[in-house]
Structure formats: structure tokens, C-alpha cells
Amino acid sequence: MSRLIYADNAATTQMDIAAFEAMKPFLTNEYGNASQPYAFSRKPKKALQDARETIASCIGAAPEEVFFTSGGTESDNWAIKGSALLNAHKRATVTSAFEHHAVLQPCHALERSGYPVAYMWPSREGYITAEILKEYITSQTYLTSVMFANNEIGTIQPIKELCAVAHENGSLFHTDAVQAVGHIPVDVHDLGVDMLSASAHKFNGPKGVGFLYIRSGLKVMPYSDGGAQEFGLRAGTENVAGIVGMAVALKNNCDALEDNTRYVARLESRLVSLLESTDIKYVRNGGANRLPGLLSLSFPGADGEAILHRLDLTGICISTGSACNSKNTEVSHVLQSIRLDDDYAKGTVRISLGKSNTEEDVEAILKALMKIFRA
16 A cells, blocks of 8 residues: 545544644643632633634634534534424424535434424535525524535535525524534624534544534523533533644634635646546536535446545545445435436545645546546
């Protein structure tokens, strides 16, 4: 196997060294419980406060609007279940058919409890437009949840417009921004969202930690009952080290956002240019407004899983657009939602480049693909 080429940054990212170094004291010497009143707990307590302020500044929020969680899945579950169950008169939820399962499964749980959920189908380019939302939203819609950027095809949704439609119809608006935060500009107050979910490991922070933005004044049910942590809404001793690492990683990414975007976009353009210079037949999924560096490529007549494993044998990590189980291979729900032809959908892979990738990586990926399709 040649050197590792990691091109699956939409799945997880390499942790920044600065974030790791910032975490170390709170894993060793400064291990005090931030909830305790004695002097030994002052540094962990201040670290939590500083991290909350740092994260808030990165997304245009106030510190008291940032709530620490164990990651994107918890944040999504909390936003959906913690708000939708509050109003006995407005019980409906509207979401999209190509959300991450961290949104879809909580919505299915609501349905099992008797709360109606409507699933919007995106356009073939992978967008939920204001016009689409207007077809689904009603006066009974209490919560609208649409992801900021799709994790498989990378399309960035018109969140500000969707939020406006939701509010015009008396609905709260939540966005799963796990793929967006730290990679594209996000300002919660400018967007007008009521809740926003994020996960540290998607922007070079540690795994197992994330946050939920909850607009000031908005009432939600506590995620867990117990102690008074997270303003009494999420009981449990805080993961101080993880939270500190998350704040450092997000700040570093946001400070270098423009440079990172230009660099990754250049790598993406290079890969597309190289691919176009070959006779390999493919289509790229999604519209023009996509996350930088994320390419969903469909090769007609091919097998996405086979492509993944062939690349893996050469030390290249990518992902597939298909979900496998022990009995059969199913086309991913995202590709189904954009009505991609089965012949293309089954041959879909996702290449997601990041700031740690190089032009040499891109060229190696292209050469490996050429060996597969010219074998």
C-alpha cells in the first residue's frame, strides 16, 4: 500500500494540533469538575465560559445561546424532539427527504408518537427552495428543519429564505449545519434560524462533542434531567477538554475560512479538470452552489462499493453514495431524493477534499480512477 491519501473529510477530519494541545491540560492536571465551587475548579469553569464565547463569536450568536452536546446527532435530536413536543395545538413538523439520519430518525420517532411529519423532495439539483417549502408548510407546522448543506452531494440550501418562509407561517426553524460550520460563513442572527446543530469533528475538532444554538427566549424541553449544567437544560458533567478543543478548532477554521476555501476549491477544480481530460464517463451530482471540495461523482454501469474498495487497496480513502447491509445494496436516500437514474446511482462515490490534501493527492486519485476504468 502506498502512502495514505485521506479524501473523506465530509465523514470526519484530522484534529488540529492546536486543538489537541489546548485539550491536554484538562485531561491531565486541570481535571476539576467545573460545577464545583472550590478554587481547583476555576480553570475548567473559565475554560467552558471562554469556549462558549469563542464559539458564539464564530457563528454570530450570544454566549448564552450556545449549548454543549455530545455531537451533531444529539444536537439534532434535542432540537427536533425538544421543540416539537412543546405545543399541543401545533403538532406538525416539516423536513426534507434528504436529511441526515440524525434528523430523519427523530422525525420518524415523532410520527410513532402521533405527530405528523411532512418530507419535502428536493429539486433534481439537490435544493429545497422557498417555493418547495411553501407547498408543504401549514398553519399547524410547529417546526421546520432543513440541513444547511447536504452531506452526500454538498448542495448549500437557501437557509435565510427558508427561515423567512417558516416564520411567515408561524413555524420555528432548525438547521443541521454539521457539514457547514467551520467551512462556509454561518451567522445565525443574519440567517434568522431558531436552532442550529454542529459537530466538532467535522471542523478539525475532537469526536464526541458538538453544540446546539438555541435562539435567546426560545423554550425547549431539557435534553436530560439531573444537574444544572447547560443552564439547566442538559444535565451531566461537561466534557471540558472536548469543548475546549472544539472552540480552538472552530476559531482556527473561521479565522482561515477564506484561505481554506480558496485552497480547497483549487484542489477541487484541479480534480475536475483532470477527470474531464480523460474519456471516463461520469456525472457530478448537485447544483452550482456546493460545499468546497465535496464531489459526488456517478459513473454509469459501475459499482460504487467496488470503486471504494479498489481505491482503498491503494491507500486512498473515499466514501460511497450507496448504503450496504448484509442482504443487499440500496441506493442512498439522498440519491433517490434527487431522482438519479439507478445506473448512475449505483456507481456513485463521494470524494471530499480538505485543507490537509495536496495537488499530489488529487493527481494520485485521478490516476487510481483511470486504472479502474481502463483495466
